[in-house]
Amino acid sequence: xxxxxxxxxxxxxxxxxxxxxxxxxxxxxxxxxxxxxxxxxxxxxxxxxxxxxxxxxxxxxxxxxxxxxxxxxxxxxxxxxxxxxxxxxxxxxxxxxxxxxxxxxxxxxxxxxxxxxxxxxxxxxxxxxxxxxxxxxxxxxxxxxxxxxxxxxxxxxxxxxxxxxxxxxxxxxxxxxxxxxxxxxxxxxxxxxxxxxxxxxxxxxxxxxxxxxxxxxxxxxxxxxxxxxxxxxxxxxxxxxxxxxxxxxxxxxxxxxxxxxxxxxxxxxxxxxxxxxxxxxxxxxxxxxxxxxxxxxxxxxxxxxxxxxx
Numbered sequence: 001x002x003x004x005x006x007x008x009x010x011x012x013x014x015x016x017x018x019x020x021x022x023x024x025x026x027x028x029x030x031x032x033x034x035x036x037x038x039x040x041x042x043x044x045x046x047x048x049x050x051x052x053x054x055x056x057x058x059x060x061x062x063x064x065x066x067x068x069x070x071x072x073x074x075x076x077x078x079x080x081x082x083x084x085x086x087x088x089x090x091x092x093x094x095x096x097x098x099x100x101x102x103x104x105x106x107x108x109x110x111x112x113x114x115x116x117x118x119x120x121x122x123x124x125x126x127x128x129x130x131x132x133x134x135x136x137x138x139x140x141x142x143x144x145x146x147x148x149x150x151x152x153x154x155x156x157x158x159x160x161x162x163x164x165x166x167x168x169x170x171x172x173x174x175x176x177x178x179x180x181x182x183x184x185x186x187x188x189x190x191x192x193x194x195x196x197x198x199x200x201x202x203x204x205x206x207x208x209x210x211x212x213x214x215x216x217x218x219x220x221x222x223x224x225x226x227x228x229x230x231x232x233x234x235x236x237x238x239x240x241x242x243x244x245x246x247x248x249x250x251x252x253x254x255x256x257x258x259x260x261x262x263x264x265x266x267x268x269x270x271x272x273x274x275x276x277x278x279x280x281x282x283x284x285x286x287x288x289x290x291x292x293x294x295x296x297x298x299x300x301x302x303x304x305x306x307x308x309x310x
Contacts, residue, residue, distance in 0.1 A: 019139060025088070026108040027059035034063070034102050036115045043118040048155040049129035050120070052100055053088040057111065060104035061132040065089050071099040071117065090130050092155050095120050123156045126199045131160070131207040133195060138209040141249050143295040145213055149193055150181040154204065157197040164193045186213040188248060214248035214295035221302045225275075228305040235309055239276040241289050241302065249294035256301075257287045263304070284308045 035055040039045060052065060066072070067080040080091055083105070098193045101115035125131075132152040136142070149162065162182055164173035167190040175182060195207035225240040226232065245251055255276055256269045263286060268278070291299040 009299045020292045028109050029059050031093050031111045032057050032111050034104050036116055039118045041116040045120045045130040046122050046125040048089050048092050048123045051090045056087045058106035061106045064103050067100045070097040126202045129154045129204045131195045131197050132207050133207055141212045141294045143215050146185045148183055151195050152182050154197040156199045158197055158200045162195050174201050188213050188215055216246050217246050217297045218251045218291035218293050218299040223302050227309040231308045233310050236279050241274045251293045253289050253291050255289050257285055282309045
């Protein structure tokens, strides 16, 4: 038994060292404090939209936020229990008394909860509410022209005003709606869309997001070097091709190199720009280039060239 353990002791020691090292790499945040900033303790608010904020904690990955009615000691209901990556969170709440608390967490540790009380007395300051946009994500780049624009409801809102502007700040769509979504088909281009809420006498500020629509397929690349069916003794190959870019999302090229004409045995593929250099061994190679853009469109593949290295 001793011989067996002696034989494998170095490996066991290494695994133990690696496991301990992985644990050490995660900072212990358990003794740190989450400093709550707003709302202040025992704050009396006149708006149903509440933005909770706190200072970031170094080495924390996320924050767990909970909101209870009326408090955590004798809760009638836990109305929010969520993990967020940012140090703020906005929530619509009814008139009443609440307690909220936050703790910081990472993959191995968590802090204690830090809590405060507040009360919503009315929704008289309706204009201080914030419309939370849901979909699509901000700065989305997509080839899907039909988009579902949606947002969270605001307590007391009678309607919502949606505006869509193109890149030149021209208004392309304006609509009042009693519901919190609108399906809209965009033309290609970059847009800003924004929403505000109204209760009939007061309006919130607009909340906005951007979106880039690109439905155009990139142009097909044209190969130029090495020349088709050429032979060389130089193992350092300088691949070259041309492609006319199209306005829209960022375009990139990928090169594919095979070792047989059926294009089933891939030697390598890589994303690159022309000229692209690669050192290869002797043999015959078949290659082509295909283009992609950030919106998810892709070109047809170029013609296939072959060359031989002697």
